[in-house]
Amino acid sequence: MSDIIRSKKNYYTDNRRRNIEMNNRITELLGIEKPIISAAMTWVTSAEFVAAVSNAGGMGVLGPNAGQTEAASSPEDMADRLTKEIHKVRELTNKPFAVNYIFPMGGASEDPFTNAVFEVLIKENVKNVIAIGTEVVESEMRRLKEHNVNVVYRDLSPTVEKLLDAEKSGVDALIVTGYEAGGHMSEYKISTLSLVPQVTSKVKIPVIAAGGIIDGRGARAAFSMGAEGVYMGTRFIATKENPASIETKKAIINVKSEEFIEFKSGQGHLRTIPTEAGKKALELINQGKSDEAYKYYGNGFKIGMLDGDLINGTISVSESAGGIQQILTCQEVVDEIFNSIN
Ligand SMILES: Cc1cc2nc3c(=O)[nH]c(=O)nc-3n(C[C@H](O)[C@H](O)[C@H](O)COP(=O)(O)O)c2cc1C
Incomplete structure (x- = not known):
């Protein structure tokens, strides 16, 4: 009898956990089905790639130079290219996506490239941004929130204190990036496993974990540390739809x-x-x-x-690249992770 009660208890607990994971604060905030997000990565995102992640039920993010093969010559040129890329995403999917937004470093409020991106976001009615920086810039937050843009903030060198400050400044969610991550890493060598639980036990807003997550096992670990979403760069580079060269993808598989x-x-x-x-x-x-x-x-x-x-x-790329064995489709990456956390 007590065994039956115990297993019933597990059944209800498991189901409750499932519901939280399927429909949590991140999926609600961003309007997505699955809390699995492909990272903003300079040069190696494009409309096709972003739409593939969003069509798989996660969320794709247009990074700097998305869909380009040469650098923009001016803020106006960059705005024009970003606008075209956003239009392309919308031709390929009707699901939510996001754009990378770079807060001017050192708290400065005027940056022509940031202003150009801002104008595009508002004109194009983009709902979600992944904002990065060394701190949240108040004037930037104000103008984004005036237009009801969801701001997910990723600090480039995150600490518990900095993220508590970010929460106070009104961002909607945080991406907490451990040192395992690809791209420019933090100036502090704090791993995802160390940092995420420290942050989730202090902040009230939802947290998305990043850095070294390449499959469902890593995502499960992130969720068990209190994260409500995962943000992955390296794993998504080694997908069929990513614009990175095939040589790069093979190098990731082989390293x-x-x-x-x-x-x-x-x-x-x-x-x-x-x-x-x-x-x-x-x-x-x-x-x-x-x-x-x-x-x-x-x-x-x-x-x-x-x-x-x-x-x-x-x-x-992430040091976890050693564990990536195959070039998959975005759908396959998202499905494997979703089936593991669900
Ligand atoms: C090649 C590469 C370029 C990146 N460029 C950017 C960028 O332009 N903007 C940004 O916010 N993050 C950038 N990142 C960081 C990612 O957004 C993300 O935080 C990181 O990839 C997560 O770690 P993972 O690679 O272990 O999944 C880049 C990452 C990589 C691998």
Whole structure:
């Protein structure tokens, strides 16, 4: 009898947990079915890729230079290209998506590129932004909220204190990024496993976990630490729809976690597959020649990740890349994760 009561209890607890995971504060805020979000990544997002993630029930995010093969020549040119990319997303899906928004660094309120993106967001009635920065800029928050834009904030070097401040400034949700992440990493070497539970036990707004999550097992861990969504870059680069070169995708499949090199970049740290450019940058940084090193990694993502030049570019991904075995479709990635958390 007591066994029956116990298993009934488990049944109800499990079901309650399921409902929370299926329909939680993140899915409600963003208007999506599954709390699985592909990260904003410079050069390696596009309308086709973003729409594929959104059509799979998650949410795609247009990153800087989305769908482009060369840099914009001015804020106006960038706004024009972003507008076209948003239109393309809308031709491919009627599901929600987001745009990356970069808060001016150091609290400055005027940046022509930020202003250009802002104008596009409002004109195009974009509902969700993934805002990044070293702090939440009050004037930016005010103007986004005046237009009812959902602001999901990702601090570039997150700490519990900084995220408590971000919560006070009125952001709708937080992305908490651990040091395992791809791209420019935090200046603090705090892992996802360490940081996410510290943040979820302090803040009241919903938290999305990022950094090193590549499958349902990682997503389950994130959810058990109190996260209500996952935000993934590296796993989504190695998908069929991602615009990264096939060489980049193969490099991700082939790399072992112990092979990466890492150096302090202008902003935080950078981890890369040891390409010639990456090795040269590391060598120069070790000699104290940071400016010279920048020449090797500064435009590295475009050359390495988009163009697939594994000699002159950098391939900056999560250390979890060692666990990625296959190039999948976005639908397959989203389904595997959703089935694990659901
Ligand atoms: C190649 C690459 C480029 C990135 N560029 C950006 C960017 O332009 N803006 C941004 O907000 N985050 C950027 N990121 C960080 C991602 O948004 C995300 O935080 C990170 O990929 C999550 O970690 P994961 O790669 O372990 O999933 C980039 C990440 C990668 C791998």
